[in-house]
Amino acid sequence: MSAAVTWVHDEMLSATVLTPGQSAVFVYDEAWLRCEGMSLKRIVFMHECLCEMPGVEVRRGDVVHEVRAFAERHSAHVIETFASRDPRLQAQARELGAQLLEPEPFIDLPAGVDLKRFSRYWRRAEPLVFRKPSEPAEKL
Amino acid sequence: MQRMAAIDPIAYGANRNHYDGAVTRLSPYLRHGVLSLKEVSEHVIALVPTPRSADKLLQELAWRDYYRRVLGERGDAVREDLEPYKTGYQPSDYADALPADFLAAQTGNDFVDATVRELHETGYLHNQGRMKIAAYVVHWRRVKWQAGAAWMYAHLLDGDLASNHLSWQWVASTFAAKPYLFNLDNLLRWTGGRFTGCDADGRSPFDASYDELNRRLFA
Numbered sequence: 001m002s003a004a005v006t007w008v009h010d011e012m013l014s015a016t017v018l019t020p021g022q023s024a025v026f027v028y029d030e031a032w033l034r035c036e037g038m039s040l041k042r043i044v045f046m047h048e049c050l051c052e053m054p055g056v057e058v059r060r061g062d063v064v065h066e067v068r069a070f071a072e073r074h075s076a077h078v079i080e081t082f083a084s085r086d087p088r089l090q091a092q093a094r095e096l097g098a099q100l101l102e103p104e105p106f107i108d109l110p111a112g113v114d115l116k117r118f119s120r121y122w123r124r125a126e127p128l129v130f131r132k133p134s135e136p137a138e139k140l
Numbered sequence: 141m142q143r144m145a146a147i148d149p150i151a152y153g154a155n156r157n158h159y160d161g162a163v164t165r166l167s168p169y170l171r172h173g174v175l176s177l178k179e180v181s182e183h184v185i186a187l188v189p190t191p192r193s194a195d196k197l198l199q200e201l202a203w204r205d206y207y208r209r210v211l212g213e214r215g216d217a218v219r220e221d222l223e224p225y226k227t228g229y230q231p232s233d234y235a236d237a238l239p240a241d242f243l244a245a246q247t248g249n250d251f252v253d254a255t256v257r258e259l260h261e262t263g264y265l266h267n268q269g270r271m272k273i274a275a276y277v278v279h280w281r282r283v284k285w286q287a288g289a290a291w292m293y294a295h296l297l298d299g300d301l302a303s304n305h306l307s308w309q310w311v312a313s314t315f316a317a318k319p320y321l322f323n324l325d326n327l328l329r330w331t332g333g334r335f336t337g338c339d340a341d342g343r344s345p346f347d348a349s350y351d352e353l354n355r356r357l358f359a
Contacts, residue, residue, distance in 0.1 A: 014175070036290070038294055041297060042263060042295075049172055087211075088301075103173070106177035106201065115206070115213055122206075130198065
């Protein structure tokens with residue numbers, strides 16, 4: 001019996017997201033693939049990524065239904081996944097009541113930065129992007 | 141990973157805009173989380189004397205981060221015009237669907253048709269190809285950017301709601317101060333003589349100064 005399972009979605013197709021000993025499932029989102037008319041090449045690419053993730057159960061259909069059923073089969077009370085900015089994945093995570101793990105951010109940008117134009121973002125981001133990993137963060 | 145090992149940040153900075161330039165082709169891996177922006181940026185910084193030596197590549201990674209943050213802020217609204225067009229036209233002046241000759245790669249223009257075929261056959265386009273084909277769809281054919289964005293999103297291996305849709309909006313001018321345009325000189329420069337940019341009659345719709353194209357294409 002495991003307390004948690006991992007829902008692997010299409011923005012986390014790396015073996016590094018897997019927790020040793022924790023069951024994981026990926027579901028080809030049929031509604032999304034059909035609605036957006038996703039190419040076969042894209043599906044093949046995702047399949048190739050999944051082949052590098054041993055132990056992940058791969059299913060297709062309704063994501064929420066399939067992940068929930070997977071968790072029940074594993075007697076898991078917690079579904080873990082990575083937080084995403086994609087509204088489709090956010091809605092599915094909400095419906096599943098998933099526990100969200102934050103992927104490591106590109107830069108630690110303070111909240112509230114004006115995103116109306118890239119130039120405004122860049123004024124705040126540039127010093128962080130060009131900072132060597134060993135350098136301390138400056139107060140922005 | 142082989143593609144990470146092949147990254148040359150200095151060459152990228154020098155020639156990334158050329159079709160034969162040292163682009164990384166990491167985007168499908170970034171889109172699907174096989175690699176993270178952080179992982180790639182740290183790898184890139186370790187390859188160069190100072191991070192500034194890799195400024196162009198790091199800025200391109202920042203664009204991807206920026207678009208993701210905008211998606212996080214705006215959500216599904218990125219599917220709609222974030223701002224009015226700055227072309228002098230209203231959204232209703234643009235067609236809803238892509239023309240059949242475009243989708244069939246039978247416009248007669250060698251650049252356009254080859255680009256459509258390349259996307260359908262490989263799932264990949266160089267960034268210059270993406271921007272120029274988007275400008276062709278929206279400005280020369282006057283089709284809503286959403287139709288082109290949906291088509292590209294479906295075919296690209298790296299199809300991503302944030303980078304794809306917001307880049308189309310940037311070209312269209314619904315997420316930029318002005319529309320993106322190119323002319324024949326620019327096309328020939330970055331594609332290295334691969335295309336003539338001409339239609340079947342030997343004339344190019346792109347062969348004009350930017351002032352002239354602005355007069356022709358916008359209200």
